[in-house]
Amino acid sequence: MTPFTTLAAIAAYYPKPNVDTDLIIRVERCAQVPRDQLGPYAFEMARFRADGSENPDFVLNRAPWREARILVGAENFGCGSSREMAVWALAGLGIRCVIAPSFGQIFFDNCFQNGVLAIRLPADAHAALAKRASDPKDCTFTVDLAAQTIDGTIRFDVDPLRKTMLLEGLDEVGLTLSRAEDIAAFQAADRARRPWAYAPGA
Amino acid sequence: MKTLFAKVWDAHVVADLGGGVALLHIDRHLQHDLGGGRSLKTLRERGLKVRNPELTFATADHVIETEPGVKGSRHDWAIKLLDSLRTETRAAGVRLFDVGEDGQGIVHVVAPELGITLPGLTAVCGDSHTCTNGGIGAMGFGIGATEIVHVLATQCLVQSRPRTMRATFDGERRAGVHSKDLILALAGRIGTAGGVGHALEYAGPAIRALSVEERLTLCNLTVELGAKIGMVAPDVFTIDWLRGRRFAPQGKAFDAAAEQWLALASDAGASFDREVVLDASAISPQVTWGTSPEDVIAVDARIPSPIDDAKREALAYMGLEAGAPVAGTKVDRVFIGSCTNSRLPDLRAAAAVVKGRKVARHVRAWVVPGSVATQRAAEAEGLHEVFRAAGFEWRDPGCSLCVGANGELVEREARCVSTSNRNFVGRQGPGARTHLASPVTAAASAIAGAIADPREFLS
Numbered sequence: 001m002t003p004f005t006t007l008a009a010i011a012a013y014y015p016k017p018n019v020d021t022d023l024i025i026r027v028e029r030c031a032q033v034p035r036d037q038l039g040p041y042a043f044e045m046a047r048f049r050a051d052g053s054e055n056p057d058f059v060l061n062r063a064p065w066r067e068a069r070i071l072v073g074a075e076n077f078g079c080g081s082s083r084e085m086a087v088w089a090l091a092g093l094g095i096r097c098v099i100a101p102s103f104g105q106i107f108f109d110n111c112f113q114n115g116v117l118a119i120r121l122p123a124d125a126h127a128a129l130a131k132r133a134s135d136p137k138d139c140t141f142t143v144d145l146a147a148q149t150i151d152g153t154i155r156f157d158v159d160p161l162r163k164t165m166l167l168e169g170l171d172e173v174g175l176t177l178s179r180a181e182d183i184a185a186f187q188a189a190d191r192a193r194r195p196w197a198y199a200p201g202a
Numbered sequence: 203m204k205t206l207f208a209k210v211w212d213a214h215v216v217a218d219l220g221g222g223v224a225l226l227h228i229d230r231h232l233q234h235d236l237g238g239g240r241s242l243k244t245l246r247e248r249g250l251k252v253r254n255p256e257l258t259f260a261t262a263d264h265v266i267e268t269e270p271g272v273k274g275s276r277h278d279w280a281i282k283l284l285d286s287l288r289t290e291t292r293a294a295g296v297r298l299f300d301v302g303e304d305g306q307g308i309v310h311v312v313a314p315e316l317g318i319t320l321p322g323l324t325a326v327c328g329d330s331h332t333c334t335n336g337g338i339g340a341m342g343f344g345i346g347a348t349e350i351v352h353v354l355a356t357q358c359l360v361q362s363r364p365r366t367m368r369a370t371f372d373g374e375r376r377a378g379v380h381s382k383d384l385i386l387a388l389a390g391r392i393g394t395a396g397g398v399g400h401a402l403e404y405a406g407p408a409i410r411a412l413s414v415e416e417r418l419t420l421c422n423l424t425v426e427l428g429a430k431i432g433m434v435a436p437d438v439f440t441i442d443w444l445r446g447r448r449f450a451p452q453g454k455a456f457d458a459a460a461e462q463w464l465a466l467a468s469d470a471g472a473s474f475d476r477e478v479v480l481d482a483s484a485i486s487p488q489v490t491w492g493t494s495p496e497d498v499i500a501v502d503a504r505i506p507s508p509i510d511d512a513k514r515e516a517l518a519y520m521g522l523e524a525g526a527p528v529a530g531t532k533v534d535r536v537f538i539g540s541c542t543n544s545r546l547p548d549l550r551a552a553a554a555v556v557k558g559r560k561v562a563r564h565v566r567a568w569v570v571p572g573s574v575a576t577q578r579a580a581e582a583e584g585l586h587e588v589f590r591a592a593g594f595e596w597r598d599p600g601c602s603l604c605v606g607a608n609g610e611l612v613e614r615e616a617r618c619v620s621t622s623n624r625n626f627v628g629r630q631g632p633g634a635r636t637h638l639a640s641p642v643t644a645a646a647s648a649i650a651g652a653i654a655d656p657r658e659f660l661s
Contacts, residue, residue: 085347196458197322
């Protein structure tokens with residue numbers, strides 16, 4: 001996984017609440033487009049009109065936000081489907097950090113699996129950043145994961161384990177594989193407690 | 203004193219990783235055609251093996267066509283995904299229920315129907331509606347592609363422990379009201395972010411009175427409240443429903459397991475981080491008017507005035523006007539199916555509305571049973587004849603019009619009353635307009651040719 005340490009980049013504000021992962025990436029793209037080619041399809045229903053032309057009202061189609069690497073969303077960002085392609089598509093657009101007052105839980109978890117930092121902020125801090133991200137002269141933020149700050153002033157929480165994984169670019173599967181003995185011991189003890197749980201169709 | 207959720211969670215902690223994060227054992231892993239082949243291939247290419255193939259099951263549902271007799275797909279990309287699922291499951295020793303085979307169907311329909319998922323088990327799938335399994339008291343939740351590989355390799359997942367929330371439905375629901383209406387009413391009440399960060403338990407007399415299938419419907423929409431997990435405590439209905447199922451324990455082993463399952467219910471006096479109480483007797487049949495499941499009203503109510511730009515945009519997308527009654531809105535399509543509402547009692551209830559009546563001439567109406575077993579059972583009762591005589595298409599099992607991943611779509615600006623779970627922009631096809639409702643409301647709307655109150659069709 002690509003490590004995440006600090007990111008100084010343009011932030012775009014997309015004010016729509018309840019942005020679902022169907023809107024971030026359409027399901028037929030998930031079925032038909034390879035992982036590293038999803039970027040052009042991110043937000044396609046909002047970025048493009050029915051005739052295929054760019055929608056000039058969509059924030060990521062406007063300067064300077066076309067270069068945005070930080071996305072400030074609204075409440076319940078990334079709700080809906082579990083499709084990790086939503087994160088792959090955002091990453092394909094260059095987005096490495098998503099900031100919102102709340103997130104769809106599966107999307108939030110998926111971000112951390114892909115070196116994308118998802119930050120939950122209280123309403124007032126979020127509103128201040130949303131306002132700044134909307135101002136073309138003030139929309140560059142510096143996100144420092146080690147210090148857990150945005151521009152040195154706004155503090156954010158991050159789960160310690162996930163923080164380490166992002167900072168060091170560690171792979172969660174590798175860490176769990178190193179606990180193979182714990183898993184075997186758990187299964188042996190649990191099998192005695194719940195034999196039925198381990199023998200479907202036996 | 204512990205909650206149902208805490209009992210199941212605590213029994214699965216392999217290691218406490220600190221900060222409320224646990225390495226959790228996963229008892230059942232379910233795979234489908236949209237991501238199954240890809241994840242098994244990724245695992246193989248990393249030089250890893252499926253740790254417990256005997257706890258992993260796969261089926262075909264998302265990308266297959268449901269047109270009778272197609273049995274798979276005519277689309278190249280879908281054929282590739284199905285072939286990959288077949289090749290990779292065979293190589294990994296994972297049981298696959300292939301198209302048309304006994305056991306195949308929508309993953310969240312077949313898992314409980316076959317007794318693959320059971321009370322007190324943890325179950326995951328690369329699909330957010332895995333929460334459906336909470337209807338039998340399993341702790342099911344959806345995961346992404348990386349976590350799928352994690353479970354395949356280790357039979358475990360790293361998870362943050364959610365807070366708990368109990369939704370109590372007091373009273374007795376009225377005629378014509380389905381569990382779909384109860385859960386949509388809850389979405390309207392707390393919103394689609396109302397459950398974020400929580401594991402839900404549904405409780406109260408109106409929940410206890412639900413059939414197991416209706417509990418599966420209820421739990422199916424948990425993720426539309428922002429929560430990953432929603433459960434109903436297993437009781438004697440659950441146990442009777444599971445007895446004799448193909449992959450459930452049999453005989454004495456079943457009785458021993460059932461004793462453990464009955465002990466899972468939340469202890470009297472167990473406390474929840476959040477409580478919400480609804481009066482089931484005050485809930486009418488529900489229908490959505492917007493592009494989020496929280497945009498919901500009683501079918502006999504008027505479309506509300508938008509409170510912000512997002513809701514204004516939703517109304518415009520749906521082609522509706524605030525202040526107008528939602529009933530009577532002309533519809534083009536009706537879809538009875540999906541992991542929400544494609545089980546036998548759903549089909550029976552819809553058939554009872556349809557029997558002896560005709561689908562309006564301008565409406566194209568589909569019934570898509572959730573599994574091969576459901577399809578066969580419904581046909582044995584003659585339900586397919588009832589639907590066909592009324593002008594419905596009776597199709598083969600699959601996700602179909604719920605997901606837009608199989609070539610079956612609702613046309614741009616066409617209006618569809620759907621028993622599925624998501625009315626998102628473009629969900630049923632680019633520009634498609636979805637109204638979520640129960641099977642009886644969908645059936646009544648097909649007959650009326652417009653959104654209709656099912657209570658007017660009850661005999």
